[in-house]
Amino acid sequence: MLKKIIIFSFLVFGWSAEANLTTDSPPINQNQFKASIIDKQIQFGYSYSTGWSTGPFWIGIHCYNIDEIAGFQFELPDNLQLLNVQGGRSEEAFSDLHHNQKGMILGFSMSANTISKASNPDNDLLLKIQVKATSGSDLNFPIKTILAGSSGEKLSFNGETSNLEIKSDTGEIQSIKVSFYE
Secondary structure, three states: OHHHHHHHHHHHHHHHHHHHHHOOOOOOOOEEEEEEEOOOEEOEEEEOOOEEEEOOEEEEEEEEOOOOEOEEEEEOOOOEEEEEEEEOHHHHHOOEEEEOOOOEEEEEOOOOOOEOOOOOHHHOEEEEEEEEEOOOOOOEEEEEEEEEOOOOOEEOEEEOOEEEEEEEOOOOEEEEEEEEEO
16 A cells, blocks of 8 residues: 555656646746747848848847846847837836947836736736847847846846747748847
C-alpha cells in the first residue's frame, strides 16, 4: 500500500510539474515583460534599398510585476525610431513620463507614487510606444530595461522575446521580434 501511495505521489508531482512548464503564466517569483502590437493595421511594403519598410505602429509594453515599481528606463535600439509615448498603468501612477528622440523613455513620480503589483494579467499594460523601424532588413528590437523599486533598488525581471506580426491594410504580414534585457 505504501508503494502505491509513493508511486501515486510521484505521478501527481510529475503531472503538476509538466503543467507548470506548459502554461504561459508568468513566474510567481519574478517580474515579467512582454510586448504586443496595439494597432495591427499599418502601412508597410518592400524597398529595394532597405528591405521591408514600415510606417509608424504602436507597441504595447506589458509588465506583470510582483513588485511595486517606482521608476523605469527603456532604451530603444538604433533601428527603432521613437515617435510617441502614452501610458497605461505608468500614466496613472507617474506624474513624470519623459522621452527623447534618441529612444530613451523615463517614468517616475516626484511624489513617490508607485505602480502597484499587477493583480490581473489582462491589465498589465505598462505603456505604449509609437515607433517606426529605421532598417527594413533588421526587424529584431532588443529594448534595454531598468526597473527601480520603492527603496531605489534595481528590480530583476524576466523578459521574454515576443514574436509579433504586423499586418498591412492590404493583408500582407511582416514578423518582428521585441525583447527586453538588463
